[in-house]
Amino acid sequence: xxxxxxxxxxxxxxxxxxxxxxxxxxxxxxxxxxxxxxxxxxxxxxxxxxxxxxxxxxxxxxxxxxxxxxxxxxxxxxxxxxxxxxxxxxxxxxxxxxxxxxxxxxxxxxxxxxxxxxxxxxxxxxxxxxxxxxxxxxxxxxxxxxxxxxxxxxxxxxxxxxxxxxxxxxxxxxxxxxxxxxxxxxxxxxxxxxxxxxxxxxxxxxxxxxxxxxxxxxxxxxxxxxxxxxxxxxxxxxxxxxxxxxxxxxxxxxxxxxxxxxxxxxxxxxxxxxxxxxxxxxxxxxxxxxxxxxxxxxxxxxxxxxxxxxxxxxxxxxxxxxxxxxxxxxxxxxxxxxxxxxxxxxxxxxxxxxxxxxxxxxxxxxxxxxxxxx
Amino acid sequence: xxxxxxxxxxxxxxxxxxxxxxxxxxxxxxxxxxxxxxxxxxxxxxxxxxxxxxxxxxxxxxxxxxxxxxxxxxxxxxxxxxxxxxxxxxxxxxxxxxxxxxxxxxxxxxxxxxxxxxxxxxxxxxxxxxxxxxxxxxxxxxxxxxxxxxxxxxxxxxxxxxxxxxxxxxxxxxxxxxxxxxxxxxxxxxxxxxxxxxxxxxxxxxxxxxxxxxxxxxxxxxxxxxxxxxxxxxxxxxxxxxxxxxxxxxxxxxxxxxxxxxxxxxxxxxxxxxxxxxxxxxxxxxxxxxxxxxxxxxxxxxxxxxxxxxxxxxxxxxxxxxxxxxxxxxxxxxxxxxxxxxxxxxxxxxxxxxxxxxxxxxxxxxxxxxxxxx
Numbered sequence: 001x002x003x004x005x006x007x008x009x010x011x012x013x014x015x016x017x018x019x020x021x022x023x024x025x026x027x028x029x030x031x032x033x034x035x036x037x038x039x040x041x042x043x044x045x046x047x048x049x050x051x052x053x054x055x056x057x058x059x060x061x062x063x064x065x066x067x068x069x070x071x072x073x074x075x076x077x078x079x080x081x082x083x084x085x086x087x088x089x090x091x092x093x094x095x096x097x098x099x100x101x102x103x104x105x106x107x108x109x110x111x112x113x114x115x116x117x118x119x120x121x122x123x124x125x126x127x128x129x130x131x132x133x134x135x136x137x138x139x140x141x142x143x144x145x146x147x148x149x150x151x152x153x154x155x156x157x158x159x160x161x162x163x164x165x166x167x168x169x170x171x172x173x174x175x176x177x178x179x180x181x182x183x184x185x186x187x188x189x190x191x192x193x194x195x196x197x198x199x200x201x202x203x204x205x206x207x208x209x210x211x212x213x214x215x216x217x218x219x220x221x222x223x224x225x226x227x228x229x230x231x232x233x234x235x236x237x238x239x240x241x242x243x244x245x246x247x248x249x250x251x252x253x254x255x256x257x258x259x260x261x262x263x264x265x266x267x268x269x270x271x272x273x274x275x276x277x278x279x280x281x282x283x284x285x286x287x288x289x290x291x292x293x294x295x296x297x298x299x300x301x302x303x304x305x306x307x308x309x310x311x312x313x314x315x316x317x318x319x320x321x322x323x324x325x326x327x328x329x330x331x332x333x334x335x336x337x338x339x340x341x342x343x344x345x346x347x348x349x350x351x352x353x354x355x356x357x358x359x360x361x362x363x364x365x366x367x368x369x370x371x372x373x374x
Numbered sequence: 375x376x377x378x379x380x381x382x383x384x385x386x387x388x389x390x391x392x393x394x395x396x397x398x399x400x401x402x403x404x405x406x407x408x409x410x411x412x413x414x415x416x417x418x419x420x421x422x423x424x425x426x427x428x429x430x431x432x433x434x435x436x437x438x439x440x441x442x443x444x445x446x447x448x449x450x451x452x453x454x455x456x457x458x459x460x461x462x463x464x465x466x467x468x469x470x471x472x473x474x475x476x477x478x479x480x481x482x483x484x485x486x487x488x489x490x491x492x493x494x495x496x497x498x499x500x501x502x503x504x505x506x507x508x509x510x511x512x513x514x515x516x517x518x519x520x521x522x523x524x525x526x527x528x529x530x531x532x533x534x535x536x537x538x539x540x541x542x543x544x545x546x547x548x549x550x551x552x553x554x555x556x557x558x559x560x561x562x563x564x565x566x567x568x569x570x571x572x573x574x575x576x577x578x579x580x581x582x583x584x585x586x587x588x589x590x591x592x593x594x595x596x597x598x599x600x601x602x603x604x605x606x607x608x609x610x611x612x613x614x615x616x617x618x619x620x621x622x623x624x625x626x627x628x629x630x631x632x633x634x635x636x637x638x639x640x641x642x643x644x645x646x647x648x649x650x651x652x653x654x655x656x657x658x659x660x661x662x663x664x665x666x667x668x669x670x671x672x673x674x675x676x677x678x679x680x681x682x683x684x685x686x687x688x689x690x691x692x693x694x695x696x697x698x699x700x701x702x703x704x705x706x707x708x709x710x711x712x713x714x715x716x717x718x719x720x721x722x723x724x725x726x727x728x729x730x731x732x733x734x735x736x737x738x739x740x741x742x743x744x745x746x747x748x
Contacts, residue, residue: 120547121546128543158540158543161535166502169494172567173494173495174565176562177551177560177561177565181562187551191551192550192569192572193543193546195551195566195570196569199567
């Protein structure tokens with residue numbers, strides 16, 4: 001059964017239903033990225049990143065102000081993070097590739113928060129040792145993306161709490177229980193760690209300012225589901241003597257299941273960075289597509305790239321050449337390209353990507369220490 | 375206006391009204407200390423402390439079990455603490471003197487928590503620098519009491535959070551927001567730090583066990599108002615693999631104001647350890663007593679030591695000789711002793727105490743470092 005009109009849910013803990021990004025901009029009260037803004041970004045970077053060109057990063061708060069600040073020669077920084085509850089998949093990495101582009105473009109420090117406390121508090125069956133273990137495991141993926149060791153500071157909330165607690169208290173004193181309940185949909189039967197936790201996620205917005213003893217304008221590139229945290233943080237930043245963090249919001253990489261579903265309980269719907277290439281290939285070959293039930297029908301009627309998870313993987317990550325992407329789209333629609341061939345091609349690309357990435361990921365073990373916050 | 379029947383309030387943040395300790399035992403569901411239990415304590419210590427002899431420590435949870443554990447040769451420890459929001463007065467120190475007696479008697483490690491995070495979160499006008507500043511200032515008082523540097527570990531919640539956060543999370547995951555609201559009378563308009571904080575106060579119950587990698591039976595000597603924290607902690611201790619903390623509860627040292635009132639906003643109602651001796655003497659001379667309005671009436675009718683704050687200071691701290699205490703009581707009741715003379719005598723004792731204590735307190739600066747948790 002297709003559930004075309006399944007209700008859209010976008011919270012920091014659940015993303016489901018058919019995502020309407022226009023509605024999200026309206027609901028969250030953010031702004032659409034304009035042509036002018038992405039041109040300004042591209043100017044500083046030297047080129048326009050695929051994720052900008054294709055409006056994968058589509059929404060923002062104060063990107064214009066953040067660029068103004070940079071252009072005035074004032075200090076800027078980057079902050080993003082990850083909830084380490086399992087292995088990393090391509091959906092997690094999508095904004096990291098863009099964050100690396102931002103780091104290069106602005107020569108900016110990146111504070112990267114591993115929210116191992118959050119994951120422990122929210123997942124009944126996850127132990128602290130497990131979530132902290134994933135912090136260091138997932139850091140290998142981050143490092144393999146190519147960040148600058150000198151300018152990247154990975155924070156384990158649990159192990160690096162001495163960097164966070166003081167300002168976490170300053171935040172917590174200014175946020176009521178009812179604010180948190182309303183923002184995050186929590187209630188009295190939730191544990192007190194969940195209620196307090198948003199104070200800890202706020203702190204890396206200020207950490208570079210604190211450590212450098214000057215006001216740093218921080219930009220957070222992240223998927224849009226994390227926005228409630230930064231709304232809360234923005235409300236109190238100035239009271240604490242810091243700038244409000246700016247944000248740039250990404251769309252979600254669809255999963256390989258029907259309707260673009262991705263689920264941790266269905267590992268076949270996501271490509272994990274530690275998947276053996278042949279396993280990833282199998283996942284792609286079994287992915288949900290926009291094709292017709294038979295090759296004959298496909299040749300006759302053509303497919304629908306708009307609902308196809310395989311096409312989405314080309315679009316989001318694996319075909320950066322716009323002309324080639326358009327060729328795939330056209331060939332699909334006209335029936336010249338059938339799903340088996342299209343999937344096999346993507347499977348080959350992803351397989352080669354994984355071989356290369358996994359090599360970098362292994363090498364990252366030797367550099368891990370230099371990326372951890374001091 | 376006397377308010378004899380003023381409602382009794384005993385919470386971790388407010389102690390007011392006429393305290394009925396029998397009712398507190400009933401309300402909190404604790405046990406009265408028996409003759410047999412105090413004899414067992416005295417046997418191990420070599421003598422019975424005044425605070426036991428006079429039932430100043432009057433209530434407990436699992437003191438019998440804790441003594442059993444010690445007598446079996448299994449490890450025991452001590453934990454108590456202080457909310458550092460200002461200078462220390464004699465009321466704060468009352469249970470510290472007893473804790474020192476316990477440390478000597480059982481050769482036990484003491485974990486002493488300075489809840490500088492709590493005080494910051496609960497007091498609108500207190501900054502973090504101020505509450506952390508009081509942590510180290512108040513530590514001088516603790517050290518001056520005579521604790522063993524080798525066996526005493528002072529914890530600043532803010533500066534030593536790396537010792538606490540991990541187990542704080544383990545506690546927080548098992549305590550709901552509604553439990554905290556019910557136990558501490560908090561509500562949705564309170565800040566999220568206040569809601570989370572009890573998880574941090576629980577941790578020193580387990581810290582010695584964690585650091586020594588064995589189950590240590592912990593005893594908490596403290597005023598009875600802190601009981602809600604330990605009720606919460608006892609509910610989850612065994613789930614985390616630790617013993618429930620045992621407790622031994624003290625009465626409150628009355629203040630010098632009418633009806634035994636003590637108030638931080640009225641510094642004349644308490645003797646602070648940093649009071650210049652002449653200031654303390656003045657406070658005693660101005661204290662509320664159980665005497666008659668005139669010397670003549672006192673001589674005729676006698677006074678009432680039962681409501682007298684000056685008598686209370688003899689009873690709780692400054693006349694350890696039972697026979698001499700009884701002489702004071704009798705002389706007061708018969709009118710042989712008038713308030714002026716009685717106060718002058720106490721003022722002299724307290725003045726000499728302060729001179730001596732302040733000398734020890736200054737010397738404590740040199741040893742402070744060795745008392746801080748490593």
